[in-house]
Every structure is written in structure tokens, then in C-alpha cells.
Amino acid sequence: MFRSGxxxxxIARLLGVDIKTVRKIxxxxxxxxxxxxxxxxxxxxxxxxxxxxxAPEVGYNVRVLFRELGEQGYRGSYDTVKHFVKPLRxxxxxxxxxxxxxxxxxxxxxxxxxxxxxxxxEERVRVRFFVMTLGYSRRMFVKAYPNExxxxxxxxxxxxxxxxxxxxxxxxxxxxxxFRVFVIK
Numbered sequence: 199m200f201r202s203g204x205x206x207x208x209i210a211r212l213l214g215v216d217i218k219t220v221r222k223i224x225x226x227x228x229x230x231x232x233x234x235x236x237x238x239x240x241x242x243x244x245x246x247x248x249x250x251x252x253a254p255e256v257g258y259n260v261r262v263l264f265r266e267l268g269e270q271g272y273r274g275s276y277d278t279v280k281h282f283v284k285p286l287r288x289x290x291x292x293x294x295x296x297x298x299x300x301x302x303x304x305x306x307x308x309x310x311x312x313x314x315x316x317x318x319x320e321e322r323v324r325v326r327f328f329v330m331t332l333g334y335s336r337r338m339f340v341k342a343y344p345n346e347x348x349x350x351x352x353x354x355x356x357x358x359x360x361x362x363x364x365x366x367x368x369x370x371x372x373x374x375x376x377f378r379v380f381v382i383k
Contacts (some may be wrong), residue, residue: 200224241274242282258287306333309358311346328354330361340365 209218256262260280312327330339343350
């Protein structure tokens with residue numbers, strides 16, 4: 199287009215490019231790939247060897263590493279340490295996994311307490327939850343109580359009997375654990 203006599207501004211408008219691009223091409227400059235000059239030293243570079251050695255010792259805990267680096271004079275960000283440590287961790291598939299405890303129906307249940315704060319009217323109140331989870335189906339029974347005192351636990355005994363019957367659980371005395379609360383001297 200330039201050789202046929204069109205002006206550079208006109209060519210830029212027609213092609214939808216900047217006039218500087220047209221000037222560059224008309225001068226006959228060939229395309230050169232971008233080459234990064236010298237590699238700058240990263241803020242973590244002086245400590246990379248130390249972090250690589252220390253990370254397994256602290257279980258790849260980035261907060262611990264970041265705190266210890268700060269004590270050594272590191273002034274970079276937490277995220278920089280986190281991004282460096284991430285590839286050092288072993289993949290989760292190679293870690294020791296916990297095998298799920300399998301039982302037959304009616305053979306095992308876990309009983310526990312939990313708590314949470316809830317709004318009752320205008321007041322925020324802590325509520326305790328009695329939780330029984332069946333080992334086979336993971337089915338859960340939850341009931342809320344105001345506290346975990348002995349009186350509440352005595353109320354739970356008839357409920358436990360009902361639950362054991364409802365879910366066909368067989369209780370053998372040697373499997374009852376953590377009932378030391380009920381020993382009265």
C-alpha cells in the first residue's frame with residue numbers, strides 16, 4: 199500500500215493499527231522476538247536454600263517459615279514464601295491416608311457433644327448439641343440442650359435407650375467408653 203503511494207496515516211486508519219507500527223514496517227525492520235535482559239534476583243533468592251531445607255522440618259507450615267525468615271531479615275511478602283513452598287510439598291496422594299472405620303449395621307455408633315451460638319429472640323445464646331452418629335450409614339441424630347451438666351446426661355439415658363432400639367444397635371459392656379462421669383463414690 200505504501201509503495202502504491204498511500205500515506206502512512208491512511209494505511210494505519212485502514213488497517214486499524216497505530217501509525218508507529220506502519221512506520222516500523224515501512225522502514226523494513228524485521229520482527230525480533232522479545233529477549234529478556236538479565237534476570238533480576240528475587241526477594242526470596244538469598245533464603246531459598248534455607249527454606250528448602252527447613253520446610254520439611256516444620257511440616258511445610260508457611261506461617262512458621264515466614265516468621266522465621268522475618269527474624270533473619272526477610273522483607274518480602276507471605277505470598278512469595280507460600281508460592282515457593284507449594285511445589286515442595288508432597289502430593290496428597292502419597293501421604294498416609296486414614297482408612298475409614300467400617301462396621302456392619304447396628305454394630306457401632308459414636309456419641310459426642312458439640313456447641314454453637316444461636317440467636318434466641320434478641321439474645322445470643324450458646325447451645326449444646328448431643329450428637330449420635332451411626333458407624334455404618336453415618337446417619338446422625340442431634341438434639342439441643344442448654345448445658346452438659348449431669349442432670350441433662352441423666353435425661354439422655356432414656357433417650358439413648360430409645361435410639362439404640364430405633365437404630366437396632368447392640369451395646370456390649372466392653373465397648374462402652376468414656377462413661378467415667380457416672381462413677382459416683
